[in-house]
Amino acid sequence: MTERKPPGVSFESFADKQIRDAQARGEFANLPGAGEPAPAVAETEYDELWWIKRKMAREGIAVLPPTLALRKEAEDTLAAAAVAPSERVVRRLVEDLNVKIRDMMFKPPPGPPLGLKPYDVDEVVREWRERRAARPTAD
Incomplete structure (x- = not known):
């Protein structure tokens, strides 16, 4: 457990002492990637946000x-x-989506234009019915 910084000691001095003590205990020995270049250095073009992008990619x-x-x-x-x-699920999905679209249409956020308008729920349901009718039944 890390000890607390004593009063009157600068943070830099305290942090340096913590690192030196951990090195003396061998806590930095045999770490993964030891002796290898840092990932950002290995890339051809430096990007100061490389670690954020890598973390976001790793976390999906x-x-x-x-x-x-x-x-x-x-x-x-x-x-x-x-x-x-079911038709009920189709209607609920499209109606919920339309609420979000209308909200964004009337309170536009920063960024590119939305380019969407609410969908005609009955039209989406009609298309759903047509696809469902055209599907072969598993008997």
Whole structure:
């Protein structure tokens, strides 16, 4: 456990002492990647945010502007509606999406324009019915 910084000691001196003590105890010996160049140095073009980008990729995090994220959500929602098990689910999916689209239309966030308008729920349901009717039944 790390001890607390004593009063009257500068943080830099305290941190340096903690590091020296850990080195003396061998806590930095045999660490993964020891003796290898740092990942950012190994890359051909330096990017000061390399570690943030690597962490986000490792964690599966993607950051899109809100309008682009909503476009992606609309695409995913329509794909989910196409294979939904019931008309009620299709309607709920599209109606929930329309609420988000209207909200963004009337309170635009910074970033690229949304380029979407609310979907016609009945039209999406009609397309769903047509696809469902055209599917062969498993008997």
